[in-house]
Amino acid sequence: MFLPQIARVALDLPLRRLFDYRVADGEQLSASDIGYRVRVPFGRHEKVGILVELPEASDLPLAQLKPLGDVLRDLPPLPADWFRLAEFCADYYHVPLGQVMLSTVPAGLRAVKQVKARKSRAALPNAAAAAKPPELTGEQQVVLTSIAESGDGFHAYLLHGVTGSGKTEIYLRLIERALADGQQSLLLVPEINLTPQLEARVAARFPAAGLVSLHSELGDAARSRNWRAALTGEARIVLGTRLAIFTPLPELGLIVVDEEHDASFKQQDGIRYSARDLAVLRARQRAIKIVLGSATPSLESWANATTAAGRGRYRLLTLSERAVEGARLPAVQRIDTRLDKPQDGLSSALLRAIEERLARGEQSLLFLNRRGYAPVLACAACGWTSHCHRCAANLVLHLADRRLRCHHCGFEARLPKACPTCGNQDLSAFGRGTQRLEAVLAARFPEARVLRVDRDAASSRKQWEALVARIYSGDADILVGTQMLAKGHDFPKLTLVGAIAPDAALFAADWRAPERLFAQLMQVAGRAGRAEHPGEFLIQTQFPEHPLYTALVGHDFPGFAAELLDERQQAGFPPYAHQAMLRAEAPLMADALGFLKSARHCPAVEGQHAVTFYDPVPMRLARRASFERGQLLVESPARRALQGFLADWLPQLEAIKAPSRLRWHLEVDPLEF
Ligand SMILES: Nc1ncnc2c1ncn2[C@@H]1O[C@H](COP(=O)(O)OP(=O)(O)OP(=O)(O)O)[C@@H](O)[C@H]1O
Numbered sequence: 001m002f003l004p005q006i007a008r009v010a011l012d013l014p015l016r017r018l019f020d021y022r023v024a025d026g027e028q029l030s031a032s033d034i035g036y037r038v039r040v041p042f043g044r045h046e047k048v049g050i051l052v053e054l055p056e057a058s059d060l061p062l063a064q065l066k067p068l069g070d071v072l073r074d075l076p077p078l079p080a081d082w083f084r085l086a087e088f089c090a091d092y093y094h095v096p097l098g099q100v101m102l103s104t105v106p107a108g109l110r111a112v113k114q115v116k117a118r119k120s121r122a123a124l125p126n127a128a129a130a131a132k133p134p135e136l137t138g139e140q141q142v143v144l145t146s147i148a149e150s151g152d153g154f155h156a157y158l159l160h161g162v163t164g165s166g167k168t169e170i171y172l173r174l175i176e177r178a179l180a181d182g183q184q185s186l187l188l189v190p191e192i193n194l195t196p197q198l199e200a201r202v203a204a205r206f207p208a209a210g211l212v213s214l215h216s217e218l219g220d221a222a223r224s225r226n227w228r229a230a231l232t233g234e235a236r237i238v239l240g241t242r243l244a245i246f247t248p249l250p251e252l253g254l255i256v257v258d259e260e261h262d263a264s265f266k267q268q269d270g271i272r273y274s275a276r277d278l279a280v281l282r283a284r285q286r287a288i289k290i291v292l293g294s295a296t297p298s299l300e301s302w303a304n305a306t307t308a309a310g311r312g313r314y315r316l317l318t319l320s321e322r323a324v325e326g327a328r329l330p331a332v333q334r335i336d337t338r339l340d341k342p343q344d345g346l347s348s349a350l351l352r353a354i355e356e357r358l359a360r361g362e363q364s365l366l367f368l369n370r371r372g373y374a375p376v377l378a379c380a381a382c383g384w385t386s387h388c389h390r391c392a393a394n395l396v397l398h399l400a401d402r403r404l405r406c407h408h409c410g411f412e413a414r415l416p417k418a419c420p421t422c423g424n425q426d427l428s429a430f431g432r433g434t435q436r437l438e439a440v441l442a443a444r445f446p447e448a449r450v451l452r453v454d455r456d457a458a459s460s461r462k463q464w465e466a467l468v469a470r471i472y473s474g475d476a477d478i479l480v481g482t483q484m485l486a487k488g489h490d491f492p493k494l495t496l497v498g499a500i501a502p503d504a505a506l507f508a509a510d511w512r513a514p515e516r517l518f519a520q521l522m523q524v525a526g527r528a529g530r531a532e533h534p535g536e537f538l539i540q541t542q543f544p545e546h547p548l549y550t551a552l553v554g555h556d557f558p559g560f561a562a563e564l565l566d567e568r569q570q571a572g573f574p575p576y577a578h579q580a581m582l583r584a585e586a587p588l589m590a591d592a593l594g595f596l597k598s599a600r601h602c603p604a605v606e607g608q609h610a611v612t613f614y615d616p617v618p619m620r621l622a623r624r625a626s627f628e629r630g631q632l633l634v635e636s637p638a639r640r641a642l643q644g645f646l647a648d649w650l651p652q653l654e655a656i657k658a659p660s661r662l663r664w665h666l667e668v669d670p671l672e673f
Pocket residue numbers: 134135136137140161162163164165166167168169295323324325487488489490526
């Protein structure tokens with residue numbers, strides 16, 4: 001009897017299952033077709049999916065199976081290790097496999113109407129001569145030798161190198177090795193903003209390697225083209241942001257994660273994965289080397305590299321000095337603002353330091369991590385404040401374009417001429433954002449060129465590049481910037497960095513805040529004095545004796561990290577515990593919390609697993625875009641126990657009868673609370 005062949009297909013649907021189709025009579029698929037994209041009928045439409053299996057039998061009666069459409073062989077099939085990565089991601093983060101697979105394929109390649117494939121432009125070898133590498137410093141030499149000596153197979157390294165120590169040069173040398181061995185390299189960076197400089201540097205060093213970049217700002221066509229070049233092997237180096245972790249690379253031999261501590265490696269919506277963690281897994285699966293680099297590693301990675309509990313998962317490599325001859329780490333000083341009271345946010349010590357830089361023709365950078373003119377507008381007569389009616393947050397005053405804006409939901413309104421409740425015309429702006437600081441500086445130093453760099457001033461990549469070019473060319477004296485400007489840059493004339501108001505983060509509710517603040521300040525301080533002129537970092541604070549600042553003065557990341565890890569261990573927080581967060585949002589908080597309570601008491605999981613539940617509570621930003629939000633944290637000392645629990649829990653969550661406008665999601669290893 002003739003039995004039709006069955007094709008099992010992954011589709012981009014929020015369903016935890018794959019879909020079976022009947023292969024047309026007369027056509028015979030083989031194992032080598034697995035990994036091709038296929039066109040299939042779905043409902044009244046067509047969809048593009050990925051062929052994942054040719055099973056012997058289907059759970060459904062044959063008569064119910066629809067016929068498989070075209071098999072798209074314009075591209076090589078997706079490689080086996082790419083499947084394993086997607087499967088791990090689906091299992092670990094508890095998301096449907098089809099969604100993981102299809103969401104990582106560029107839109108142009110999963111569209112039903114396929115656009116005609118064009119040859120990749122980027123992958124054409126460039127005739128330019130390669131830039132000459134610098135001679136390695138002693139420390140760089142040691143690092144590279146230890147990596148070379150560990151031999152083939154899976155090895156994870158944590159490269160802890162102070163700012164300006166030449167970590168990038170290490171990456172380039174490793175890529176050079178991989179190229180010589182006929183392997184592809186994947187280089188992950190936290191932000192798109194950082195890619196142009198690095199891209200130029202990598203391309204200059206390896207003009208014939210067909211470097212391509214992958215990030216969310218690329219257009220569909222370019223993204224498809226670059227992804228295709230990676231899959232066909234034309235591109236030997238891929239540089240990208242977190243989504244690039246899913247690039248199919250059949251000859252992958254090296255992964256580098258730069259600024260591995262950066263929170264942007266964690267996706268905060270949709271599939272909430274950590275690209276850094278997936279990168280380590282991918283390297284292990286492929287039995288290759290991975291290097292995680294940072295001046296301020298995440299505590300998770302630091303624990304893996306330095307503590308008994310980390311069991312030597314990562315090998316620690318250190319660069320303790322700046323690479324450029326004569327360049328030193330900036331001198332860090334605390335300005336006690338209880339004694340030197342800031343006027344308009346600026347202490348006299350900081351003003352003097354800026355004046356000195358102006359006199360010498362050097363640049364200063366003032367770091368203030370708050371956009372806008374002022375965080376709130378208020379009426380002294382009646383107590384009105386500019387509140388977002390959709391969120392539990394204030395509307396921020398943006399004086400540059402005379403608007404009030406919510407930084408959480410995007411709501412905006414014209415600046416009122418008078419108080420909307422009492423008509424008082426004398427409204428006051430409270431607090432200080434980058435726009436206000438810019439105005440203060442312009443008034444105080446009328447002869448200086450003041451340049452503000454934040455997400456408002458650089459909303460497109462073009463604007464951003466223009467601003468950066470201005471700073472490089474020396475066409476700016478005082479920079480006012482958010483964290484956007486904190487990392488990765490090498491501005492040779494920049495010799496002074498001032499942190500305007502870092503204290504707030506010392507006492508933030510989120511217990512990860514000190515770790516983040518330390519990393520941020522260390523990064524931004526690292527922008528000063530990278531060339532021959534020595535740099536200085538001034539911190540305005542009311543708490544000069546705080547251990548975080550003391551550690552900064554000594555550039556003592558290891559000491560600070562050890563202290564934080566101690567605290568975490570005593571409190572039983574990550575990395576000494578593993579967590580998952582269930583979040584629910586609904587028009588009414590009672591519904592959101594009600595759902596979480598039902599989730600907390602799902603009968604079949606209660607008492608079955610070694611996990612601890614916290615109480616369902618409103619989120620810190622309890623209301624956003626008219627939805628009230630609650631969260632339920634679950635924790636376990638063992639990753640495996642938590643995973644086992646989540647696998648049992650999820651089907652029960654899906655079965656809870658919730659109000660129709662309630663939405664919920666689960667996040668494994670949450671970073672933000
Ligand atoms: N061996 C070397 N000899 C001379 N200069 C070097 C050497 N290695 C790197 N440099 C230079 O040192 C500077 C800092 O290097 P790089 O950008 O690689 O540091 P980094 O550790 O990545 O810094 P950050 O973490 O602050 O971004 C660059 O200008 C680079 O060209």
